[in-house]
Amino acid sequence: MNPINEVQDIWAYLRTTPLLWLMLTMLAYLVGFWCFEKMKRSPIVSPVAIAASFLGVILLITDTPYPVYFEGAQFVHFLLGPATVSLAIPLVANFPRVRRAAIPMLAALIASSATAIFAAIFIAQAMGASDEAIRSLIPKSVTTPIAMGISEQIGGLPSLTAGLVVLTGILGAIIVTPLMNHLGFRDWRARGFAVGVTSHGIGTARAFQVHEVAGVFAAVAMALNGLVTAFVVALFSQLL
Amino acid sequence: MTEILKAFTFLLGFQFLGTAAVMGLGVPIPGPVAGLLFLIGWLGMNAPRPKLLKETAQGLIAHLSLLFVPAAVGIVQHLDRLALEGKILLTAVVVSTVLALIVGALTFVVMVRVTGALPKGEELRS
Numbered sequence: 001m002n003p004i005n006e007v008q009d010i011w012a013y014l015r016t017t018p019l020l021w022l023m024l025t026m027l028a029y030l031v032g033f034w035c036f037e038k039m040k041r042s043p044i045v046s047p048v049a050i051a052a053s054f055l056g057v058i059l060l061i062t063d064t065p066y067p068v069y070f071e072g073a074q075f076v077h078f079l080l081g082p083a084t085v086s087l088a089i090p091l092v093a094n095f096p097r098v099r100r101a102a103i104p105m106l107a108a109l110i111a112s113s114a115t116a117i118f119a120a121i122f123i124a125q126a127m128g129a130s131d132e133a134i135r136s137l138i139p140k141s142v143t144t145p146i147a148m149g150i151s152e153q154i155g156g157l158p159s160l161t162a163g164l165v166v167l168t169g170i171l172g173a174i175i176v177t178p179l180m181n182h183l184g185f186r187d188w189r190a191r192g193f194a195v196g197v198t199s200h201g202i203g204t205a206r207a208f209q210v211h212e213v214a215g216v217f218a219a220v221a222m223a224l225n226g227l228v229t230a231f232v233v234a235l236f237s238q239l240l
Numbered sequence: 241m242t243e244i245l246k247a248f249t250f251l252l253g254f255q256f257l258g259t260a261a262v263m264g265l266g267v268p269i270p271g272p273v274a275g276l277l278f279l280i281g282w283l284g285m286n287a288p289r290p291k292l293l294k295e296t297a298q299g300l301i302a303h304l305s306l307l308f309v310p311a312a313v314g315i316v317q318h319l320d321r322l323a324l325e326g327k328i329l330l331t332a333v334v335v336s337t338v339l340a341l342i343v344g345a346l347t348f349v350v351m352v353r354v355t356g357a358l359p360k361g362e363e364l365r366s
Contacts, residue, residue, distance in 0.1 A: 025309055025310060025313075026306075028309065029303075029305075029306045029309050033303075046305075047305055047306075048305045048306075048308050048309055048312050049312070051306075051309045051312070052309055052312035052313050052315065055309070055313045056313055056315065056316045059313065059316050060316065066313070066314060066316055066317050069310075069313060070310060070314075073309070073310035073313065074310065076306060076307055076309065076310055077307065077310040077311065079300065079307050080272070080307045080308075081252075081255045081271070081272040081275075082248065082251040082252055082255055082272075082300060083300040083301065083304055083307055084255075084270075084272035084273060084275070084276055085251045085254045085255050085258070085272055085275040085276050085279055086251050086296070086297035086300045086301060087276055087297075087301065088254075088276050088277075088279035088280045088283060088297075089279075089283070089293060089294055089297040089298075090297070090301070091276075091280060092280055092283040092284060093294075095284070097363070100357045101348075101352065101357050103351055103354075103355045103357075104347070104348045104349075104351035104352045104355060104357060105348070107347050107348070107350075107351045108344045108345070108347040108348040108351065109344075111343050111344065111347040112340045112341075112343050112344030112347065113340070115336070115339050115340040115343040115344075116336050116337065116339075116340035117336075119332075119335060119336035119339045119340065120332045120333065120336035123328075123331055123332040123335055123336060124328055124329070124332040127327075127328040127331060127332070128328070129325055129328045129329070129332070130325065133321070133325050133328070133329060137329065137332055137333075140333065141337075141340065143270070143273075144311055145270040146268070146269065146270060146273075149268060159314075159317060159318070160318055160321055162311065162314055163314060163315045163317065163318040163321075163322075164329065164333060166308070166311055166312045166314065166315060167315065167329075167330075167333055168333050168337055169308065169312075170312065171333060171334055171337055172337045172341065173305075175334075175337065175338060175341065176341055179338065179341055179342070180341075180345060183342065183345070185345045185349065186359075186364055186365040187345075187348070187349055187352065187359045187363060187364060187365070188359070188362070188363050188364070188365055189348065189352075189359060189363055190344075190345040190348035190349050190352070191345060191365075193344060193345075193348050194340070194341045194342075194344030194345040194348065195341065197340065197344050198337050198340040198341050198344065199337070201304070201308060202305065202308050202312075204304065205301075205304035205305035205307075205308065206305065208301050208302070208304060209305070211362075211365075212362075213362060213363050215301070221344075223273060223276060223277075226269065226270075226273055227269055227273065230268045230269050231268070233268075234268045
Protein backbone atom coordinates (compact mmCIF):
# COMPACT_ATOMS: atom_id res chain seq x y z
CA MET A 1 0.00 0.00 0.00
CA ASN A 2 1.43 3.39 -0.79
CA PRO A 3 1.90 5.86 2.06
CA ILE A 4 -0.54 8.48 0.73
CA ASN A 5 -3.37 6.00 0.81
CA GLU A 6 -2.39 5.04 4.31
CA VAL A 7 -2.65 8.63 5.45
CA GLN A 8 -6.04 8.83 3.77
CA ASP A 9 -7.12 5.63 5.46
CA ILE A 10 -6.02 6.85 8.86
CA TRP A 11 -7.89 10.11 8.29
CA ALA A 12 -10.96 8.27 7.02
CA TYR A 13 -10.93 6.28 10.24
CA LEU A 14 -10.16 9.15 12.61
CA ARG A 15 -12.71 11.59 11.24
CA THR A 16 -15.54 9.28 12.21
CA THR A 17 -14.29 8.55 15.73
CA PRO A 18 -15.55 10.50 18.74
CA LEU A 19 -11.93 10.90 19.86
CA LEU A 20 -10.97 13.38 17.13
CA TRP A 21 -13.94 15.69 17.70
CA LEU A 22 -13.70 15.52 21.47
CA MET A 23 -10.02 16.41 21.32
CA LEU A 24 -10.62 19.25 18.83
CA THR A 25 -13.45 20.65 20.98
CA MET A 26 -11.15 20.83 24.00
CA LEU A 27 -8.31 22.22 21.91
CA ALA A 28 -10.50 24.88 20.28
CA TYR A 29 -11.76 26.01 23.69
CA LEU A 30 -8.22 26.17 25.07
CA VAL A 31 -7.23 28.32 22.07
CA GLY A 32 -10.24 30.55 22.74
CA PHE A 33 -9.39 30.78 26.43
CA TRP A 34 -5.76 31.52 25.61
CA CYS A 35 -6.90 34.46 23.41
CA PHE A 36 -9.13 35.63 26.29
CA GLU A 37 -6.16 35.57 28.71
CA LYS A 38 -3.82 37.18 26.15
CA MET A 39 -6.30 40.05 25.76
CA LYS A 40 -6.14 40.57 29.56
CA ARG A 41 -9.51 38.82 30.01
CA SER A 42 -11.22 41.45 27.91
CA PRO A 43 -14.98 40.85 28.06
CA ILE A 44 -15.37 41.26 24.31
CA VAL A 45 -13.24 38.17 23.68
CA SER A 46 -15.56 35.17 23.91
CA PRO A 47 -13.85 31.77 24.21
CA VAL A 48 -17.10 30.10 23.12
CA ALA A 49 -17.38 32.21 19.96
CA ILE A 50 -13.72 31.63 19.04
CA ALA A 51 -13.93 27.88 19.67
CA ALA A 52 -17.23 27.51 17.79
CA SER A 53 -16.02 29.48 14.73
CA PHE A 54 -12.79 27.49 14.64
CA LEU A 55 -14.67 24.17 14.83
CA GLY A 56 -17.36 25.31 12.40
CA VAL A 57 -14.73 26.11 9.77
CA ILE A 58 -13.08 22.71 10.31
CA LEU A 59 -16.43 20.95 9.87
CA LEU A 60 -17.10 22.86 6.65
CA ILE A 61 -13.62 22.25 5.22
CA THR A 62 -13.63 18.54 6.05
CA ASP A 63 -17.27 18.21 5.00
CA THR A 64 -18.13 16.62 8.33
CA PRO A 65 -21.85 16.52 9.26
CA TYR A 66 -22.75 18.00 12.64
CA PRO A 67 -24.09 14.66 14.02
CA VAL A 68 -20.66 13.07 13.39
CA TYR A 69 -19.01 15.96 15.25
CA PHE A 70 -21.53 15.64 18.07
CA GLU A 71 -20.68 11.94 18.57
CA GLY A 72 -17.42 13.18 20.09
CA ALA A 73 -18.56 16.52 21.50
CA GLN A 74 -21.45 14.95 23.42
CA PHE A 75 -19.11 14.03 26.27
CA VAL A 76 -18.49 17.73 26.90
CA HIS A 77 -22.13 18.60 26.22
CA PHE A 78 -23.28 16.03 28.77
CA LEU A 79 -21.46 17.83 31.59
CA LEU A 80 -23.98 20.69 31.24
CA GLY A 81 -26.31 18.53 33.34
CA PRO A 82 -24.17 18.20 36.49
CA ALA A 83 -22.86 21.76 35.95
CA THR A 84 -26.44 23.10 36.01
CA VAL A 85 -27.14 21.16 39.21
CA SER A 86 -23.92 22.49 40.74
CA LEU A 87 -25.17 26.09 40.41
CA ALA A 88 -27.16 25.30 43.57
CA ILE A 89 -23.99 25.60 45.65
CA PRO A 90 -23.10 29.30 45.03
CA LEU A 91 -26.85 30.02 45.08
CA VAL A 92 -27.34 28.62 48.57
CA ALA A 93 -24.09 30.24 49.77
CA ASN A 94 -25.47 33.61 48.63
CA PHE A 95 -29.05 32.96 49.68
CA PRO A 96 -29.51 36.01 51.99
CA ARG A 97 -28.24 38.23 49.16
CA VAL A 98 -30.68 36.68 46.69
CA ARG A 99 -33.66 36.85 49.05
CA ARG A 100 -33.02 40.51 49.82
CA ALA A 101 -33.33 41.33 46.11
CA ALA A 102 -36.43 39.21 45.47
CA ILE A 103 -38.69 42.06 44.32
CA PRO A 104 -36.14 43.74 42.01
CA MET A 105 -35.49 40.30 40.51
CA LEU A 106 -39.14 39.52 39.79
CA ALA A 107 -39.73 42.95 38.26
CA ALA A 108 -36.58 42.73 36.12
CA LEU A 109 -37.47 39.19 35.05
CA ILE A 110 -40.86 40.22 33.69
CA ALA A 111 -39.67 43.47 32.08
CA SER A 112 -36.56 42.02 30.51
CA SER A 113 -37.98 38.78 29.15
CA ALA A 114 -41.01 40.59 27.70
CA THR A 115 -38.68 43.12 26.03
CA ALA A 116 -36.53 40.35 24.56
CA ILE A 117 -39.55 38.62 23.07
CA PHE A 118 -41.57 41.59 21.80
CA ALA A 119 -38.63 43.60 20.45
CA ALA A 120 -37.48 40.56 18.47
CA ILE A 121 -40.96 39.92 17.04
CA PHE A 122 -41.40 43.58 16.16
CA ILE A 123 -38.04 43.95 14.39
CA ALA A 124 -38.31 40.66 12.53
CA GLN A 125 -41.83 41.50 11.36
CA ALA A 126 -40.88 45.02 10.33
CA MET A 127 -37.97 43.64 8.29
CA GLY A 128 -40.14 41.01 6.61
CA ALA A 129 -38.92 37.78 8.20
CA SER A 130 -40.75 34.54 7.40
CA ASP A 131 -43.43 33.40 9.80
CA GLU A 132 -41.52 30.31 10.94
CA ALA A 133 -38.36 32.38 11.50
CA ILE A 134 -40.34 34.72 13.78
CA ARG A 135 -41.84 31.82 15.70
CA SER A 136 -38.38 30.28 16.06
CA LEU A 137 -37.07 33.60 17.39
CA ILE A 138 -39.57 33.97 20.26
CA PRO A 139 -37.93 31.64 22.86
CA LYS A 140 -34.32 32.67 22.01
CA SER A 141 -33.49 33.97 25.51
CA VAL A 142 -34.39 30.72 27.26
CA THR A 143 -31.96 27.87 27.87
CA THR A 144 -31.75 25.48 24.87
CA PRO A 145 -33.85 22.44 25.93
CA ILE A 146 -36.75 24.64 27.09
CA ALA A 147 -36.44 26.92 24.04
CA MET A 148 -36.62 23.99 21.62
CA GLY A 149 -39.71 22.62 23.33
CA ILE A 150 -41.42 26.01 23.17
CA SER A 151 -40.46 26.52 19.54
CA GLU A 152 -42.07 23.22 18.63
CA GLN A 153 -45.26 24.07 20.54
CA ILE A 154 -45.70 27.44 18.84
CA GLY A 155 -44.88 26.27 15.31
CA GLY A 156 -41.23 27.30 14.95
CA LEU A 157 -38.28 25.19 13.85
CA PRO A 158 -36.68 23.74 17.00
CA SER A 159 -33.26 23.34 15.39
CA LEU A 160 -33.24 26.94 14.12
CA THR A 161 -34.27 28.04 17.61
CA ALA A 162 -31.29 26.16 19.03
CA GLY A 163 -28.99 28.13 16.73
CA LEU A 164 -30.64 31.45 17.66
CA VAL A 165 -30.43 30.62 21.38
CA VAL A 166 -26.68 30.13 21.06
CA LEU A 167 -26.31 33.29 18.99
CA THR A 168 -28.26 35.30 21.58
CA GLY A 169 -26.14 33.83 24.37
CA ILE A 170 -22.82 34.65 22.73
CA LEU A 171 -23.90 38.16 21.70
CA GLY A 172 -25.29 38.97 25.14
CA ALA A 173 -22.13 37.67 26.81
CA ILE A 174 -19.95 39.84 24.57
CA ILE A 175 -22.10 42.99 24.76
CA VAL A 176 -23.03 43.02 28.46
CA THR A 177 -19.83 44.33 30.08
CA PRO A 178 -19.10 47.23 27.69
CA LEU A 179 -22.81 48.14 27.61
CA MET A 180 -23.22 48.16 31.40
CA ASN A 181 -19.96 50.07 31.88
CA HIS A 182 -21.02 52.61 29.26
CA LEU A 183 -24.41 53.14 30.92
CA GLY A 184 -22.84 53.32 34.38
CA PHE A 185 -24.53 50.33 36.04
CA ARG A 186 -22.32 49.44 39.01
CA ASP A 187 -24.59 47.02 40.86
CA TRP A 188 -23.23 43.51 40.11
CA ARG A 189 -26.62 42.05 40.96
CA ALA A 190 -28.38 44.09 38.24
CA ARG A 191 -25.67 43.37 35.66
CA GLY A 192 -25.66 39.65 36.35
CA PHE A 193 -29.42 39.34 36.49
CA ALA A 194 -29.89 41.15 33.17
CA VAL A 195 -27.43 38.92 31.34
CA GLY A 196 -28.93 35.78 32.92
CA VAL A 197 -32.42 36.66 31.68
CA THR A 198 -31.37 37.56 28.15
CA SER A 199 -28.47 35.19 27.56
CA HIS A 200 -29.22 32.09 29.69
CA GLY A 201 -26.29 29.74 30.38
CA ILE A 202 -23.73 31.38 28.12
CA GLY A 203 -24.44 34.73 29.79
CA THR A 204 -24.23 33.04 33.19
CA ALA A 205 -20.88 31.45 32.32
CA ARG A 206 -19.59 34.89 31.37
CA ALA A 207 -20.99 36.50 34.53
CA PHE A 208 -19.15 33.96 36.72
CA GLN A 209 -15.93 34.83 34.87
CA VAL A 210 -16.41 38.49 35.70
CA HIS A 211 -17.68 38.46 39.33
CA GLU A 212 -19.17 35.87 41.66
CA VAL A 213 -22.12 38.04 42.72
CA ALA A 214 -22.95 38.70 39.05
CA GLY A 215 -22.69 34.97 38.38
CA VAL A 216 -25.06 34.04 41.20
CA PHE A 217 -27.69 36.53 40.03
CA ALA A 218 -27.28 35.40 36.42
CA ALA A 219 -27.86 31.79 37.50
CA VAL A 220 -31.04 32.73 39.38
CA ALA A 221 -32.23 34.74 36.38
CA MET A 222 -31.56 31.89 33.97
CA ALA A 223 -33.40 29.34 36.10
CA LEU A 224 -36.37 31.67 36.76
CA ASN A 225 -36.69 32.69 33.10
CA GLY A 226 -36.63 29.06 32.01
CA LEU A 227 -39.18 27.98 34.60
CA VAL A 228 -41.57 30.89 34.14
CA THR A 229 -41.44 30.84 30.33
CA ALA A 230 -41.96 27.07 30.21
CA PHE A 231 -44.97 27.27 32.50
CA VAL A 232 -46.51 30.28 30.76
CA VAL A 233 -46.22 28.62 27.35
CA ALA A 234 -47.51 25.28 28.70
CA LEU A 235 -50.50 27.08 30.21
CA PHE A 236 -51.26 28.94 26.99
CA SER A 237 -50.96 25.88 24.80
CA GLN A 238 -53.34 24.02 27.12
CA LEU A 239 -55.86 26.84 26.92
CA LEU A 240 -55.72 27.02 23.12
CA MET B 241 -9.62 12.21 44.29
CA THR B 242 -12.15 9.87 45.90
CA GLU B 243 -13.78 12.91 47.48
CA ILE B 244 -14.14 14.59 44.07
CA LEU B 245 -15.67 11.40 42.66
CA LYS B 246 -18.13 11.34 45.53
CA ALA B 247 -19.08 14.96 44.92
CA PHE B 248 -19.50 14.36 41.18
CA THR B 249 -21.65 11.29 41.79
CA PHE B 250 -23.73 13.35 44.24
CA LEU B 251 -24.37 15.95 41.49
CA LEU B 252 -25.27 13.25 38.97
CA GLY B 253 -27.63 11.78 41.56
CA PHE B 254 -29.52 15.06 41.80
CA GLN B 255 -29.63 15.35 38.01
CA PHE B 256 -31.07 11.83 37.95
CA LEU B 257 -33.68 12.68 40.58
CA GLY B 258 -34.62 15.84 38.68
CA THR B 259 -34.93 13.99 35.39
CA ALA B 260 -36.99 11.21 36.95
CA ALA B 261 -39.29 13.77 38.61
CA VAL B 262 -39.98 15.85 35.48
CA MET B 263 -40.63 12.69 33.46
CA GLY B 264 -42.89 11.24 36.12
CA LEU B 265 -44.87 14.46 36.58
CA GLY B 266 -44.82 15.50 32.92
CA VAL B 267 -43.50 18.98 33.82
CA PRO B 268 -42.08 20.94 30.84
CA ILE B 269 -38.69 21.80 32.41
CA PRO B 270 -35.30 20.13 31.86
CA GLY B 271 -34.24 17.46 34.37
CA PRO B 272 -31.04 19.28 35.44
CA VAL B 273 -33.05 22.42 36.32
CA ALA B 274 -35.34 20.31 38.53
CA GLY B 275 -32.18 18.71 40.00
CA LEU B 276 -30.87 22.20 40.75
CA LEU B 277 -34.08 23.03 42.65
CA PHE B 278 -33.89 19.76 44.61
CA LEU B 279 -30.28 20.43 45.54
CA ILE B 280 -31.16 23.95 46.70
CA GLY B 281 -33.79 22.36 48.95
CA TRP B 282 -31.33 19.73 50.22
CA LEU B 283 -28.55 22.23 50.99
CA GLY B 284 -31.07 24.66 52.46
CA MET B 285 -32.08 22.02 55.01
CA ASN B 286 -28.41 21.63 55.94
CA ALA B 287 -28.56 17.95 54.99
CA PRO B 288 -25.25 16.01 54.73
CA ARG B 289 -23.11 16.57 51.64
CA PRO B 290 -19.77 15.36 50.21
CA LYS B 291 -16.68 17.09 51.62
CA LEU B 292 -15.45 18.55 48.34
CA LEU B 293 -18.85 19.50 46.89
CA LYS B 294 -18.01 23.20 46.87
CA GLU B 295 -14.65 22.70 45.13
CA THR B 296 -16.13 20.31 42.56
CA ALA B 297 -18.90 22.79 41.78
CA GLN B 298 -16.37 25.61 41.44
CA GLY B 299 -14.36 23.49 39.01
CA LEU B 300 -17.42 22.85 36.81
CA ILE B 301 -18.61 26.46 36.96
CA ALA B 302 -15.18 28.01 36.26
CA HIS B 303 -15.22 26.59 32.73
CA LEU B 304 -18.96 26.52 32.22
CA SER B 305 -18.50 28.19 28.84
CA LEU B 306 -16.56 25.16 27.49
CA LEU B 307 -19.73 23.11 27.92
CA PHE B 308 -21.63 25.33 25.46
CA VAL B 309 -19.15 24.84 22.62
CA PRO B 310 -20.77 21.69 21.15
CA ALA B 311 -24.19 23.40 21.02
CA ALA B 312 -22.66 26.58 19.59
CA VAL B 313 -21.05 24.63 16.72
CA GLY B 314 -24.61 23.57 15.83
CA ILE B 315 -25.03 26.92 14.07
CA VAL B 316 -23.28 25.33 11.03
CA GLN B 317 -26.53 23.45 10.41
CA HIS B 318 -28.31 26.74 9.73
CA LEU B 319 -25.95 28.44 7.30
CA ASP B 320 -28.57 28.20 4.50
CA ARG B 321 -31.18 29.92 6.62
CA LEU B 322 -28.64 32.51 7.79
CA ALA B 323 -27.65 33.27 4.17
CA LEU B 324 -31.35 33.78 3.42
CA GLU B 325 -32.59 35.67 6.46
CA GLY B 326 -29.34 36.18 8.37
CA LYS B 327 -29.38 39.97 8.33
CA ILE B 328 -32.93 40.13 9.69
CA LEU B 329 -32.35 37.45 12.34
CA LEU B 330 -29.06 39.00 13.44
CA THR B 331 -30.60 42.50 13.68
CA ALA B 332 -33.54 41.14 15.66
CA VAL B 333 -31.24 39.23 18.02
CA VAL B 334 -28.76 42.09 18.56
CA VAL B 335 -31.29 44.88 19.02
CA SER B 336 -33.67 42.89 21.23
CA THR B 337 -30.79 41.60 23.37
CA VAL B 338 -29.34 45.08 23.91
CA LEU B 339 -32.80 46.46 24.79
CA ALA B 340 -33.57 43.52 27.12
CA LEU B 341 -30.21 43.96 28.90
CA ILE B 342 -30.85 47.67 29.45
CA VAL B 343 -34.49 47.18 30.52
CA GLY B 344 -33.48 44.32 32.86
CA ALA B 345 -30.67 46.21 34.60
CA LEU B 346 -32.69 49.45 34.76
CA THR B 347 -35.79 47.77 36.23
CA PHE B 348 -33.59 45.99 38.78
CA VAL B 349 -31.85 49.19 39.87
CA VAL B 350 -35.11 51.17 40.07
CA MET B 351 -36.78 48.45 42.16
CA VAL B 352 -33.70 48.28 44.39
CA ARG B 353 -34.23 51.97 45.17
CA VAL B 354 -37.96 51.44 45.72
CA THR B 355 -37.48 48.49 48.08
CA GLY B 356 -34.38 49.91 49.78
CA ALA B 357 -32.29 46.80 49.02
CA LEU B 358 -29.28 48.95 48.09
CA PRO B 359 -26.06 47.16 47.08
CA LYS B 360 -23.54 46.69 49.85
CA GLY B 361 -19.93 45.53 50.02
CA GLU B 362 -18.83 43.45 47.08
CA GLU B 363 -22.21 43.81 45.37
CA LEU B 364 -21.03 47.17 44.04
CA ARG B 365 -18.45 47.40 41.26
CA SER B 366 -15.51 49.45 42.51
